[in-house]
Amino acid sequence: MSELGEGRKEGNRPKIGPIDGDPVxxxxxxxxxxxxxxxLREALLRExxxxxxxxFVEKQVRYINANRQVAEEIKILFDENGQPPxxxxxxxxxxxxxxxxxxxxxxxxxxxxxxxxxxxxxEIEALALDLLERSPEG
Amino acid sequence: MASPLFLLAPPRxxxxxMNAMLGQHPQAFGxxxxxxxNVEILRQLWIRNSDEMGGDAxxxxxxxxxxxxxxxxxxxxxxxxxxxxxxxxxxxxxxxSVYQELVAKIDPLVAVEKSPxxxxxxxxxxxxxxxxPDARFLHLTRHxxxxxxxxxxxxxxxxxxxxxSIEFQADRAVVEPQYAWHDCNINILNFLDSVPPEQxxxxxxxxxxxxxxxxxxxxxxxxxxxxxxxxxxQMMHPERSPFACFGPLDALFGNDPNFLSGPTFRPxxxxxxxxxxxxxxxxxxxxxxxxxxxxxxxxxx
Numbered sequence: 001m002s003e004l005g006e007g008r009k010e011g012n013r014p015k016i017g018p019i020d021g022d023p024v025x026x027x028x029x030x031x032x033x034x035x036x037x038x039x040l041r042e043a044l045l046r047e048x049x050x051x052x053x054x055x056f057v058e059k060q061v062r063y064i065n066a067n068r069q070v071a072e073e074i075k076i077l078f079d080e081n082g083q084p085p086x087x088x089x090x091x092x093x094x095x096x097x098x099x100x101x102x103x104x105x106x107x108x109x110x111x112x113x114x115x116x117x118x119x120x121x122x123e124i125e126a127l128a129l130d131l132l133e134r135s136p137e138g
Numbered sequence: 139m140a141s142p143l144f145l146l147a148p149p150r151x152x153x154x155x156m157n158a159m160l161g162q163h164p165q166a167f168g169x170x171x172x173x174x175x176n177v178e179i180l181r182q183l184w185i186r187n188s189d190e191m192g193g194d195a196x197x198x199x200x201x202x203x204x205x206x207x208x209x210x211x212x213x214x215x216x217x218x219x220x221x222x223x224x225x226x227x228x229x230x231x232x233x234x235s236v237y238q239e240l241v242a243k244i245d246p247l248v249a250v251e252k253s254p255x256x257x258x259x260x261x262x263x264x265x266x267x268x269x270x271p272d273a274r275f276l277h278l279t280r281h282x283x284x285x286x287x288x289x290x291x292x293x294x295x296x297x298x299x300x301x302x303s304i305e306f307q308a309d310r311a312v313v314e315p316q317y318a319w320h321d322c323n324i325n326i327l328n329f330l331d332s333v334p335p336e337q338x339x340x341x342x343x344x345x346x347x348x349x350x351x352x353x354x355x356x357x358x359x360x361x362x363x364x365x366x367x368x369x370x371x372q373m374m375h376p377e378r379s380p381f382a383c384f385g386p387l388d389a390l391f392g393n394d395p396n397f398l399s400g401p402t403f404r405p406x407x408x409x410x411x412x413x414x415x416x417x418x419x420x421x422x423x424x425x426x427x428x429x430x431x432x433x434x435x436x437x438x439x
Binding site: 016028037043045051 | 260264294299302303305309310311312317318320321324325327328329330331333334427429430
C-alpha cells in the first residue's frame with residue numbers, strides 16, 4: 001500500500017487472479033504455480049500461438065484465392081485461341097467490362113502518381129546539374 | 139495548463155467510444171491510446187517486452203499518431219516519420235515529461251485519454267497521478283459478462299491471456315477473462331482510494347449508451363466544461379475525431395480495431411444479463427466467481 005496526495009492511502013482489496021507479477025511482461029511471478037501448472041500454462045500459450053498462426057495463414061490463402069479468381073474471371077473472355085467465346089453470358093461480359101474499367105482507372109491513377117514523382121525528380125536533377133555547372137570546380 | 143482526464147477501465151468497456159465522445163467536446167482533445175505510462179522512459183516503449191505473446195508494435199501507434207496530428211496537423215506516413223524523429227529526440231526522457239509536453243502543446247484544451255493497459259498495474263496509475271496531481275479520473279464500468287464476452291471475441295482473448303487471466307483445471311489451463319475483469323477493476327479501486335473524491339467519478343458504460351446527453355452533461359459539469367446543447371451535440375459525433383479511423387500504414391492502430399472500423403455512435407439500450415447464470419465462454423457450464431458477482435453488485439449490476 002502506498003501513500004499519495006493529501007495523505008490518502010491506496011486500498012488493499014485482494015485480487016483473485018492465479019498469477020502475480022508484472023502482468024504484461026515476460027516476467028510474471030510463476031512461483032506460486034506447481035511445475036504441472038506451469039506446463040499447462042505453456043501449453044495454453046503454445047495453443048494460442050498456433051491458432052493465431054493458423055488464422056494468419058487462412059487469411060493469406062484467401063488473398064491468394066482472390067487473385068486466382070481474377071485470373072479465372074478473365075479467362076471467360078478468351079478461348080484457347082485467344083478469341084472471345086461465342087457463348088459468353090451477357091452478365092459475365094458486363095461484369096468483366098466493369099472490372100476492366102476499374103483496373104484501367106487504377107492504372108491511370110498509378111501512372112499520374114508516377115509521372116508526378118518523375119517530374120519532381122527531374123526538377124531536382126536539373127537543379128543539381130545546374131548547381132554543378134555553376135560551381136567554380138565544375 | 140489544463141489538467142487531463144483519464145478514463146480508467148479494462149479493455150472492451152466502451153472506453154474507445156467514451157474517449158472519442160469526450161474528446162469531441164469543444165474544450166477537449168481526445169487522444170488515441172498513448173500507453174506511455176506502461177513504461178518509465180520513452181525508449182522502453184520501443185523495446186519488445188514479451189516473447190510469450192508476440193509483437194507489441196501497436197502500443198506505439200497511438201503516440202506516433204498523436205504527435206503527427208498535434209505537431210504536423212495530419213496523419214500521413216511523412217508525419218508519422220516526423221513523429222518517430224520527435225520520439226527519438228526524447229528517447230531518454232521520462233514518459234511523464236513527454237506526456238506533459240504533449241498536454242502543454244494542446245493547452246488550453248483538456249487532454250482526454252484512455253489506455254486500458256494502465257489498469258493492469260497500480261504502478262502505472264500511480265505514475266499518472268504523480269505526473270498530473272490535478273488530473274481527473276473517470277472509472278468506466280461494464281457488466282462482467284458483456285465485457286468478458288467482448289474480450290474473448292477479440293483476437294481469441296489475447297488481452298485476457300496477456301494478463302495471465304488463466305484458470306487451471308485438472309488436466310488443462312483455460313483462458314478465463316473474469317479474473318482480468320475483477321483484478322483490473324480492483325486495481326482501479328485500490329488506486330482511486332488515494333485520489334481525492336472530487337477528482338474521480340464512476341460511470342456505468344451501459345447507462346452512457348442509453349442516455350448519453352444526460353451522462354455527458356454530468357461529466358462536463360464535474361470537469362468544469364461547457365455543457366450546453368451545442369457542446370453535447372459535438373460529443374455525439376465520435377466519428378469526427380481525427381483518431382476515429384485507421385492511421386497511415388506505419389501507424390495503423392492506436393485504438394480498438396472494432397472502434398476504428400465503425401466509430402459512429404448509435405444510442406441503444408444495453409441488455410444487462412443476470413449475474414447468476416452460466417457464462418457463454420465456458421464449456422463446463424460454470425458462472426461468474428463469487429468475488430466477481432460481489433464487485434459487479436457494488437457497481438450496481
